[in-house]
Amino acid sequence: MASLRSVIVTLIWLAGCLLICTLFAWTLLGPASWSRPISRLIVRFTHWLFRIGLGITYEIRGTLPDRPVLVAAKHQSAWETFGFCLFFENPCYVLKQELTWIPLFGWYLKKQRMLAIDRAGGAKALRALLARARAPLAEGRPLIIFPEGTRVPPGEARPYHPGVAALYQSLELPCVPVALNSGLVWPKPLLGKRPGHVVVEVLPEIPAGLDRKVFVARLSREIEAASARLLEDGRTAQAR
Template identity: 50%
Template structure:
């Protein structure tokens, strides 16, 4: 059943995305609010398809605990599900993402109009300066910022370093940082065709206040995020391996 449901979901996901893009691309010519509405409608449709076809649902913990005003969300990243779902659930933050995503036809246009912060990972120090400047502009406009500190999707149980971007934003923006733990990779795997039934849990952790030195900040961020993520992975109901059933 896992194989059949995965085939059906991936086909439905592709058709839903393409058809909606073809119908709604004129929203790119309208004010930003129209783009945000389309993105929310698209991600909501993906959630409906995932629940109906595969049995993937989500549970959010601590959404009402985040500080008011702009914050810096530092989220664990295990799956494409995160990038599809998080922007809409976290009140439309400016998302730090790799520049290549802006080259995807129509999707890239929606992401740009959303007000994302693209990063050219080949540009080195200049990329950090541009990212910080864009994030400062977003925060000045009253928007939060969402960054995936490890810079890429990391499968459950796999270690990966936290990149310099999160430390640069923390030191330059002076915003509280909200660590975000999750276990999405158990059900919607990193670069995996297979999808498994289950409930993805996303947990917003207590905010880290601004003003710490770089080393202490990174220590607290990594310890909080990794400990909570390991707990969410370990306590999640077991499921069959991909391709079984």
């Protein structure tokens, strides 16, 4: 029954997102400020639907600074790929290029000038990312990056990609680490969602200017340790 409920709610979500994107596609013809409210509408609709349909709730511990900083977050599910739009006015995501190829959805990403990167492009793609990252910063937007580069199941960790260190060092930005446990309720399979509580924890800011290796070691250590703690707390709560 729980699996069937997840399937039904997810299908309603997909249909609702498609409807919203289609009805307001005309906003893509104007400046980015036209379509930005539509993106936020989709995010609010998503959280409302999964709260009433599946009992998925969330909380944020701490405050994310809405200014030009580098936000490096754990990546366990699709939840955080849109969830941060609740906490920022106009965030800029570093995301895989393939997402911008999705009809309608990808058009909104392009209009909001997200930083799409070719993950197979190597050093050339990284240089292009660094060059383009200065524009959103000049607009006062925070940069959001998932250092592992892909979703990683709860309890697992992967090496952090060089992009986060390159952005940190080249742009001379402070970095805000973020831990979470979203994979407990929103696992990688699209239809496998379950009731639960997502916790997003903002960790102490890492100042600019650290050695690259020192920065990556500190970032991964703090994010992984906090995410492991949130995971254990979440599993304990689910078992009650």
